[in-house]
Amino acid sequence: MAARKKDYTAMSDEMLVRSAQRGDMRAFEELVARHRDKVYARAFSMMRNEDDAVDISQEAWVKGWQRLKQFQGESSFLTWMTRIVINLCLDALRKQKRQRAESVEEMEEESGGVERQMPVVTPNPTAGLERSELRQRIDKALNQLSYEHRTVLILHEFEELEYKEIAKRMQCSIGTVMSRLFYARRKMAALMASYKKTELAP
Numbered sequence: 125m126a127a128r129k130k131d132y133t134a135m136s137d138e139m140l141v142r143s144a145q146r147g148d149m150r151a152f153e154e155l156v157a158r159h160r161d162k163v164y165a166r167a168f169s170m171m172r173n174e175d176d177a178v179d180i181s182q183e184a185w186v187k188g189w190q191r192l193k194q195f196q197g198e199s200s201f202l203t204w205m206t207r208i209v210i211n212l213c214l215d216a217l218r219k220q221k222r223q224r225a226e227s228v229e230e231m232e233e234e235s236g237g238v239e240r241q242m243p244v245v246t247p248n249p250t251a252g253l254e255r256s257e258l259r260q261r262i263d264k265a266l267n268q269l270s271y272e273h274r275t276v277l278i279l280h281e282f283e284e285l286e287y288k289e290i291a292k293r294m295q296c297s298i299g300t301v302m303s304r305l306f307y308a309r310r311k312m313a314a315l316m317a318s319y320k321k322t323e324l325a326p
Contacts, residue, residue: 137201145192152192156185159202163209169278170213172267180216184209210283214293217271265315273308280305 132140132154143151163184168177187208195204266274275294279285291298 138197141192141195141197141201144189145195152189155201159205160185162202163205166206166278166282167209167213169263169266169282170210170275171216172274176216180212181209184212187212206283210279211293214275217275218295221271261316261319264319265312268315269308269311272304273311276301276304277308277312 140151140155164177164181167181171177188205279290287298287301290301
């Protein structure tokens with residue numbers, strides 16, 4: 125008996141996930157088509173390297189398919205996939221970091237006094253990302269941050285994770301997370317302001 129042809133593009137993510145969990149690869153391919161750009165963008169925002177971002181986002185989709193039956197729907201499918209790609213990025217960045225010591229970061233943290241959240245004028249990295257000029261400025265600024273500062277900023281501002289969860293993922297103390305976030309915000313604010321001045325200059 126011929127099966128009725130499914131219109132995958134008209135199905136919701138939830139329907140596609142249920143079909144894919146039953147082994148329907150076409151349904152999963154539709155999920156990939158819908159969300160691959162966002163998953164790649166998150167990988168690139170953390171890795172700052174196109175080849176690494178491509179490799180990791182592809183690995184994330186493979187893991188997504190392999191683990192799909194574990195997905196219970198507590199969050200959106202995209203949020204679930206984003207968590208997978210972030211964890212893969214953190215693993216990759218940790219491997220890279222082992223190859224180079226970053227003593228400047230330790231010196232900054234030892235200067236202390238930043239565990240209390242000080243008010244800082246800072247751009248909200250998630251506001252108005254539709255505007256390509258702002259996106260370019262944010263990408264440029266993120267690229268100037270160290271691995272630790274960039275990662276903690278992305279996890280807190282983009283993924284809205286709590287300090288405790290960030291500390292667990294980055295394998296450091298909550299105080300260190302707060303310190304890194306403070307320096308990252310201050311650096312981002314300074315960089316964004318300098319880019320704006322440059323653009324306004326005659």
